[in-house]
Amino acid sequence: MTLRVGVIGTGTIGRDHIRRLTTVLSGAAVVAVADIDRDGAAAAAPPGAETFDTAEALIRSDKVDAAVICSWGPAHEEQLLAAIAAGKPVFCEKPLTTSEAAALKVMEAETAFGRRLVQVGFMRRFDADYRRLKAVIDAGELGAPLMFHSVHRNASVPAGLYTSDMPLNDTLVHDADVSRWLLTDEIAGVEVRLPRRSRQGGELRDPHLVLLHMRSGAIVDVEISVNIAYGYDIRGEVSCERGVAALPNRPATVVSDLRGIRQAIPEDWRQRFVEAYDQEFREWIAAASAGTATGPSTWDGYAATLVADAALRAVSSGNLEPVAMIRKPELYDVPAAKAA
Numbered sequence: 001m002t003l004r005v006g007v008i009g010t011g012t013i014g015r016d017h018i019r020r021l022t023t024v025l026s027g028a029a030v031v032a033v034a035d036i037d038r039d040g041a042a043a044a045a046p047p048g049a050e051t052f053d054t055a056e057a058l059i060r061s062d063k064v065d066a067a068v069i070c071s072w073g074p075a076h077e078e079q080l081l082a083a084i085a086a087g088k089p090v091f092c093e094k095p096l097t098t099s100e101a102a103a104l105k106v107m108e109a110e111t112a113f114g115r116r117l118v119q120v121g122f123m124r125r126f127d128a129d130y131r132r133l134k135a136v137i138d139a140g141e142l143g144a145p146l147m148f149h150s151v152h153r154n155a156s157v158p159a160g161l162y163t164s165d166m167p168l169n170d171t172l173v174h175d176a177d178v179s180r181w182l183l184t185d186e187i188a189g190v191e192v193r194l195p196r197r198s199r200q201g202g203e204l205r206d207p208h209l210v211l212l213h214m215r216s217g218a219i220v221d222v223e224i225s226v227n228i229a230y231g232y233d234i235r236g237e238v239s240c241e242r243g244v245a246a247l248p249n250r251p252a253t254v255v256s257d258l259r260g261i262r263q264a265i266p267e268d269w270r271q272r273f274v275e276a277y278d279q280e281f282r283e284w285i286a287a288a289s290a291g292t293a294t295g296p297s298t299w300d301g302y303a304a305t306l307v308a309d310a311a312l313r314a315v316s317s318g319n320l321e322p323v324a325m326i327r328k329p330e331l332y333d334v335p336a337a338k339a340a
């Protein structure tokens with residue numbers, strides 16, 4: 001059976017996901033698209049796909065079995081609620097929502113429905129290197145994880161569209177999610193330090209140094225630099241009691257010639273995580289075809305949203321801001337070590 005998918009939001013990542021669903025992966029076909037920019041949607045539609053005027057009309061259509069949301073963060077809440085109301089599996093790009101209240105609404109709707117329908121686009125959980133890193137930590141030979149150093153550098157971000165809150169509520173959410181998942185822990189508090197401002201980003205506040213205090217006492221330091229100019233550079237190193245485990249740089253090929261010894265650097269997330277996105281959708285297609293979702297859940301999206309909110313408060317207060325989560329609904333009670 002082919003899963004009939006409708007894609008909402010046909011900007012940069014919407015088009016990239018349409019490409020992978022159409023030409024890379026099997027088991028799904030993009031049969032519908034929608035965007036507030038109707039011409040953009042029509043241009044992105046694969047042959048035979050229908051262009052809808054609104055996300056809601058696309059979700060309700062009986063030609064669509066499941067939806068992929070790639071619109072801007074503030075639009076996710078309404079679109080997720082529409083998908084849950086229709087009882088259709090939905091993949092939603094991060095962030096799940098841009099406020100705690102919105103995340104709770106989505107969680108209430110999904111728990112009332114009684115089955116997981118939502119998968120959040122935290123693709124690092126599907127990256128082979130991150131999975132190997134987690135396997136090493138989970139095996140326990142290195143002892144308990146004490147610190148995780150997470151480096152998240154973007155070559156640049158779209159001027160004007162990427163605003164000063166986004167390093168914390170759009171970019172940091174990946175590091176927050178991967179920290180909870182890698183360390184099988186929750187984030188209890190957040191501190192933010194503002195180093196000297198980079199002139200690369202104009203008026204944008206950049207970079208940020210974020211400290212995530214885990215419930216276990218482990219500490220994660222995160223460098224968020226979004227105008228580093230040289231490329232998309234993602235690094236991670238976990239210091240444990242009896243050893244250290246680190247992500248390799250990607251691509252791993254090392255070239256030696258007259259100019260020295262060097263590795264290429266990805267331009268952006270599309271290159272660095274191409275295989276992770278493919279695997280994320282492979283697993284989503286299997287789950288959605290069975291009427292459900294897998295991997296990062298509404299609970300995980302909610303957790304990342306709380307961390308982003310706490311980080312934004314920490315910038316204003318200069319203090320360690322607590323993260324207070326509600327009690328986890330049973331629907332999301334999958335042993336963390338097993339969840340992708």
Ligand SMILES: NC(=O)c1ccc[n+]([C@@H]2O[C@H](COP(=O)([O-])OP(=O)(O)OC[C@H]3O[C@@H](n4cnc5c(N)ncnc54)[C@H](O)[C@@H]3O)[C@@H](O)[C@H]2O)c1
Binds near residue numbers: 008014055075121269
């Ligand atoms: N997982 C990742 O690594 C990753 C990478 C890039 C983007 N993202 C996320 O994906 C989402 C989209 O990012 P992008 O870079 O493609 O942005 P983009 O600006 O290129 O595209 C967003 C598209 O959504 C459309 N849109 C906005 N509101 C809409 C609505 N109400 N209904 C229908 N369409 C609507 C816009 O017209 C635009 O075409 C964001 O949430 C972003 O954080 C995730």
Ligand SMILES: O[C@H]1[C@H](O)[C@@H](O)[C@H](O)[C@@H](O)[C@H]1O
Binds near residue numbers: 226269
């Ligand atoms: O939307 C993008 C995407 O999530 C990338 O993975 C991240 O590195 C960027 O900072 C963010 O703006």
